Amino acid sequence: MSSPDMRQIERDILPLWEHAFEPDPTDGEKFYLTVAYPYPSGAMHVGHGRTYIAPDVIARFWRMRGRTVLYPMAFHVTGAPVIGISKRIARGDPKAVSLYRDLYKVPDDVLAQFVDPLAIVRHFSEEYQRVMSSCGISIDWRRRFTTVDPQYSKFIEWQWKHLREGNHVLKGAHPVRYCPQCDNPVGDHDLLEGDKAEILKFTLVMFRWNDTFIPTATLRPETIYGVTNLWVNPEVTYVRILLDGAPWIVSREAAEKLSFQDHTVEITGEIPGTDLIDQTVSHPLCGDVPVLPARFVDPDMASGIVMSVPAHAPFDYIALRDLQTEGKYTGIEPVPLITVPGYGTVPAKEAVERAGVANQDDPRMEALTQEVYGAEFAHGRLFDRYGGSSVREARDSVASLMMDQYGSVPMYEFDTRSVVCRCGSNVVVKILHDQWFLQYSDPAWKAQVTGLIGRMDLVPPEVRAEFERTVDWLKDWACTRRVGLGTRLPWDPDWLIEPLSDSTVYMAYYTIAHHLATVSADLLTPEVFDYIYLGKEASGLPEREKLDLMRKEFLFWYPYDFRFSAKDLISNHLTFQLFHHVAIFPEPCLPRGMVVFGMGLLNGAKMSSSKGNVFLLEDAVDEFGADTVRMFLVGSAEPWQDFDWRNELVSSTRKQIDRFMNTVLECQAGQESAGNLDRWLQSRLQGHIARTTEALERFQTRQALQEAFFGIESDLKWYRRRLPAGSAGSLYLKELCSVWVRLLAPVIPFTCEYLWKELGGDDLVSYAPWPVTGPAAVDSRLELAEDLLARTVEDIESILKIIQIVPSAIAIYTAPSWKKRVFSAVAAAENKNTVVREIMKDEEMRKRGKEVTDTVRQCTTLIHRLPPQIIQQLIDDLPDEGAIFSAAAGFLSKEFSVPVSVRDAGESSHAKAALALPFKPAIVIE
């Protein structure tokens, strides 16, 4: 191939950009965009590539439009994952070693250093910067930092001081999944089994048996009024314990679990379930009830003993019925306490009978329980004698009544069985103490965020609903950890600030990061940051000049204009950062907009490092070239849509870029002076410029490419087709190419930077002015004329295809002037029904009779089929079709290789000539 080598171009261009994108404040307008910084624990794949390339296209676009653009990057290093990784590598875990050595291609000597977690992030942040640069991402690397830099920690301390002063940080207890073996809380990724298990909060209802408490666990404490008995499993041996000194009876499993939930537990003896059966127990809210046997009672569920409400719990009802069919306990009747629409007095009984369930071992019992509980929770009301409130309210109010007055305590339990840690032991629910929370549940704070969201520019607009839901749903967030990398909580240094909570306002840090790097962390007191970010004066501020500089720079950039992130972060990071911004920054510094991205697929399957289904970004750049990767990633789908990387599609993108480059280079050969055709090309170009600009203003990278790449390419195709044989086009093509190269520069900057030089540009295309439309260059009559010609060519082709004769001549008959008058009348008519009458008022027309009414009908159909925009143009000014076709007769002859004549249909007696209509000439092929 004669075209220049892409990789060579990249090597030549990269040094020109090395310090090209390091903006300082100016007098002009700024554009500040940020993307969620990466956690550099592995190599970048093409999915990451798009996350940073799509914003780069936007950054480059605004830069060319004259804005001072800031696109910074840093590395999020906080948290526990790399610690786990380094442990696994140190242990020689084959999966981890293979992932890093084989997939991420880490050299052995570097891998050896990975026993230090910081070595991992250090290595991969270098990788990230190198690969991002090789993709042409226009980042200001001066501002790079990591979240464990001492200066950053000082910044976080300042942030948290404000959060605390704003009463957004609270201390409390919190139930977590906990592995007794590892002695640590466990997250989803630490689990072998049960990663979807949720923690449920049961109320332990304290029944009394002599001097001992028998706690029954329930999610529906309000049903206490309908308790008829307790259930114990006769096959289980329960234990007697002293819980915080009080005598209880629970299952052995429950005793262990309770010991993690804020209680001291001492096992003092055993008691077989059978010993409890037929005993009488009591509770102030339901009186004396007997203890009965039931097989369905699971000792590994909560306390292992349950209270029985046969009127409302299908399990209880059927277990009681099972006993009664054996003739036992026939004196017990269900005691209803809730009315619910759709059910009679005893809902559980009805549900069981409707389903025709035979006994308590029926597998459908689970679903029946859900059905009855669901209905009662949604629409049920307690009887008046129990307060008459809705089930929804009563559940909480009865629970707190029990807690306050009847010795109840909560017990946490998973909603699914078998939650197993990676280490193999069973996970329990543990109550962590002294845990700090960000109080996202605070209605006042929520309201501030909701208000902010309402004022923000969200792209695409569909995500607005999801943001609003998220704010609504957000509960308090446990924001401190015991293990991991990160900043210590300033007022409670035993705790580390959790990773999602130390990455919420760092966009403000970027604005001054390069200055902070030159300041000793010791000097960065909260007063210093208060001055820089909030303009608050304090006595004894150090390095006053530097601080003033930083204050000025912060005010120049802030607030950020757009934050970009993938859609999976809506429910945490993207929303958190809004909470933190409203808590700390004044109104003028609050975020302006967010753009939410779709996810990436590889050959139709989800990209996943652990499954090995990834394509590394660096490999992609090596194989296809940076511009190809860029164009594919932003051109195959809009940023918020999911995209699918397929190598064969990427290769064709590469060909498109080659084609573009060759075309631009060839266009330099045009020598003729510009003619009508060039004016047409120029006129069309104005539309492409306008639509490309509009698309990029809306972050529609794909749409922009459609216009700027394929739109212009297809015009050029028509242009060349129209050109006389042997012509290389006119001098105008150079001008067009100058515009074209600039329109594509944000997407394929390497190619365009190279071409810009070839076209004689002095400076970087990255800073060349974005093309603007020239209204004077628009010639809609010319465009209409070419449109007519193209439509006619299509018609001729379609006729030729069908009749399959070798033509010897083609005649084009343009519509006679009276038909033009009919057409205009029909097109402009508001009432299509009376238009015939209007036209017939004309003497001339009346003479033609039926011919006119036929023409009206044909015009109506034709008008219906043409775009309204063209109709408007035709109403304003019908083109001189005779002149258009005569001028193009040479072209048409060349196209179809036969003589082409142009005549007025009015002067022909040919039968087909009568079919001629304005904008749709009759065609006769012989």
Add this chain to the structure above:
RNA sequence: GCGAGUGUAACCAAGAGGCCAAAGGUGACCGACUCAAGAUCGGUUCUCGUAGGAGUUCGCAGGUUCGAUUCCUGCCACUCGCACCA
């Protein structure tokens, strides 16, 4: 299960009441140029048709309308999130 979103021809994807048999790209097929090509250029790509036309389509089933890919209802399938994890 709950919340948000999506479903268009072989594939990706535009269209948001009549401009729609539905842009653009990819792939496939046919030609041209070539010793040759995965390179380039032109054409075709729902079905039927010897005159620019007709017929059947836009996840499925209903409904509103003179008219629906576009609006409403229900169903089905897929994607993301459901928390202490980046």
